[in-house]
Amino acid sequence: MAPPMPLLAVRGSDGLHMIQGPPNIASFEPFQRDLSKNCKVCKFSKDGKLFAWCNGDVTNIVNTADSKLLHTFDLPKVVGLEISPKNTILATWQTYITGKDGAAGVPNLQLYDVKTGKCVKSFIQKKMENWAPRWSVDEKICARNVNNEVHFFENNNFDTIANKLHLQKVSDFELSPGEHPCKVAVYVPGTKGAPSFVRLYQYPNFTGPQSAIANKSFFKADRVMMLWNSKATAVLVTASTDVDKTGASYYGEQTLHYIAVNGESAVVQLPKNGPIYDVVWNKNATEFCVVYGFMPAKATIFNLKCDPIFDFGTGPRNAAFYSPQGHILVLAGFGNLRGQMEVWDMKNYKLISKPTAADATFFSWCPNGEHIITATCSPRLRVGNGYKIWHYTGSVLHKYDVPNNTELWQVSWQPFADGVFPAKPIILQPVEGEIPAEENKPAQAYRPPALRNKPVTNYKLHEEEPPQTTKPQSTDKPLSKSALKNQKKREAKKAAKQEAKVDEPAEPVLQVSQNIAPTSITTGDPETDKKIKNLKKKLKAIEQLKELQASGKPLEKNQIDKIQKEDALLKELEDLELGD
Structure with a gap:
């Protein structure tokens, strides 16, 4: 018997519709597209057999198999939906509104019996956080x-x-x-x-x-x-x-x-100082992955003794996603990073592919454990909205860009019960018939006009570490509390010093190659030459700040102000070099 084809719900400013697939992608005709421009929320049940949504006029719940309407509720302002694990109760949440003169408002959290459609209980739940x-x-x-x-x-x-x-x-x-x-x-x-x-x-x-x-x-x-x-x-x-x-x-x-x-x-002792971006358990419940440390971030697998068992090295990443079967792990850099992904075979710790989903704001595994979806959604990004369905080997099965003046708000896979999609053997070559992903040329560092015909200065802000298997050190004597405290202080002091060096424009951390002779332009006027030299120094520092910003490091307000002065400095430099 062929495995089922998952549904994908797509919600945006042009309404709500469903597609079906992979392996083949097609519109799911039984579900009639909802053309409302005010679909605030949609939700599948835990087993994927039910689907509910609010379109700004009413709230509906249907069977996913045939899209047969089960109930319609007169609830136009629902922004939170939840379906209990055995599909018995539908929970809805609307924004809480107080009564006149500060009196208590009406209950805004309702629980409905899915079988009868009757409300079995109402509560007042003021905050949306943890409402369900x-x-x-x-x-x-x-x-x-x-x-x-x-x-x-x-x-x-x-x-x-x-x-x-x-x-x-x-x-x-x-x-x-x-x-x-x-x-x-x-x-x-x-x-x-x-x-x-x-x-x-x-x-x-x-x-x-x-x-x-x-x-x-x-x-x-x-x-x-x-x-x-x-x-x-x-x-x-x-x-x-x-x-x-x-x-x-x-x-x-x-x-x-x-x-x-x-x-x-x-x-859990993390070898690199800095933020913890993501923590995820493997489905097998015996290991977990942590993404952490100042950029480029580390990613490490730990066992139940909190010993590291595999280190993925460092890279531009801030998220980790295990496949539903736990046999593949994707490390990715989304948000203010450039969308680079690393797909790893978790049995052999082998890199399968390195696709790039530029401007992605959302990632999710398909329940089949073979495909993933990346999407650019509003309001995180209001331009270039759309989604791609990939095979884990890096090929693209389906691509959708929303029409002009339209926003994509959400894409959601239909869930399935455990065991419906068992893990398949991992392949390393793209699937036949799918489109190979376009080669992503690395973004070039910005060069001001005055430097564009000059030799390129070689520099590297960070040296990335390669992946490595880590032998658990469970036999080592653990550090005392005071030793741990002192170690953390030393690491924090070292990190603060390194950041101070990077942030200081007077001493850029550009490492000039010894084989390249520095070039200089003289105008004949020592005072003008001095001004040109200072301007170039400032522009180099700005270029470096922009690189840091692109790598995901948040900048201080004064650093952002410096970047905003770049155009004026370039104009001043050109005027001086042209003798205006």
């Missing part, structure tokens, strides 16, 4: 964060709160995935010198001093991101501060913590 209820995979438990407590409902009975988890100011929680006894990870931010902490509980054991099955406390956390592995045996916690007090990073400071349900915990 969280269900266990069997729907025996549903949880919400309410006034610094976590409220639990059982078997979708929302009239009675079955349990409460109360800690001082619980600000976030995550239920464990999969068919396991349900566990809960909760985060409590620190106050008045007390540390923040994450605790793990097994439902419904919340009371008593020994109720927590694991606990990890830490300082330097304004917010956290908690990530369970697929087998619910461990959680990765990325703790972030808004400001890095060492001054080494514009992004604040991040640390990565590992907490296992057996009570073990550790700080």
Whole structure:
């Protein structure tokens, strides 16, 4: 029996439609295109059997197999949708509006029975952040964060709160995935010198001093991101501060913590100083990938002992994406980077391809584990909107550019249950019939007009490290707390010094090749020559700042101001050289 062809929902300013594929890409005719210019949100169910959307007039839910309409709800302003794991409940969220004279508004979070279409419960949920209820995979438990407590409902009975988890100011929680006894990870931010902490509980054991099955406390956390592995045996916690007090990073400071349900915990030691851009678990639940460090960023695979087992070296990247089957990993640089991707075979740690998706703002794996989609969407980028469907070997199966004056807002693959698409053997050659990706010529550094006919100065801002297998160092004696603290101080000081050197225009870090003799232009007037020399020095510094900006490093306001003066400096230089 041939595997199913996934659907792709495409939402934009020209409405909502669906296509079907790969392997072949075609419009999905059973789904009638919604031409509304105000489709604010759309959502597939976890198993992909249902699809819901709001078009600005009503909210609809359909079967994906034949697009048969199940229900239409008179909800024109829905901006949040969620479908429970077994397709029992449809949750909708609309912006909360207070009543007259500051009175409480009407409930804005509704829960509907998908079978009958009736509303079974309404709540007031003021903030959109974490608005959606969280269900266990069997729907025996549903949880919400309410006034610094976590409220639990059982078997979708929302009239009675079955349990409460109360800690001082619980600000976030995550239920464990999969068919396991349900566990809960909760985060409590620190106050008045007390540390923040994450605790793990097994439902419904919340009371008593020994109720927590694991606990990890830490300082330097304004917010956290908690990530369970697929087998619910461990959680990765990325703790972030808004400001890095060492001054080494514009992004604040991040640390990565590992907490296992057996009570073990550790700080994941990252060999390179700088921000943590992305943390992802492999589907096998035995390894995770971290992308981190000042650009060019490192990427490393760690095992459950938090030992590094493979280092991908450094490169222009800020994201990582495992295939749904876990057999392929894509490292990518999106956003303010140039869209370079590295596709890796995770069994042999072998590089498969290096395609480039310029200006991409979105990436997602197709459920078949063979294709990916990259898209340029508004409002992140309002020009050049569209998407490409690629094979992991780097060939392009399908390309779509939106018409002029039209915006693309979202593309979403239809999900499938585990096992529908088993992993296939990895191939290294592009698939026959697909279009090879165009060769991407490396962008040339900007050269002012006065330097365009002169010899090129060779320089490199960063030396990239090659990939390497890492032998776990689990037998080494771990560093003491004070030694770790001193090591971090030294690294931060070193990074701050390096950044100060790069930012200082008076001493550019351009390494001139010894084989190239420096050229100079003399006008006969020493004063004019001096001005020309100073202008060239400033333009070189601006060129260098632009390179840093292109590599993903955020610039200070004074550095951006310098870049904006480039045109005026070029004009002044040309006038001096021409003797005007």
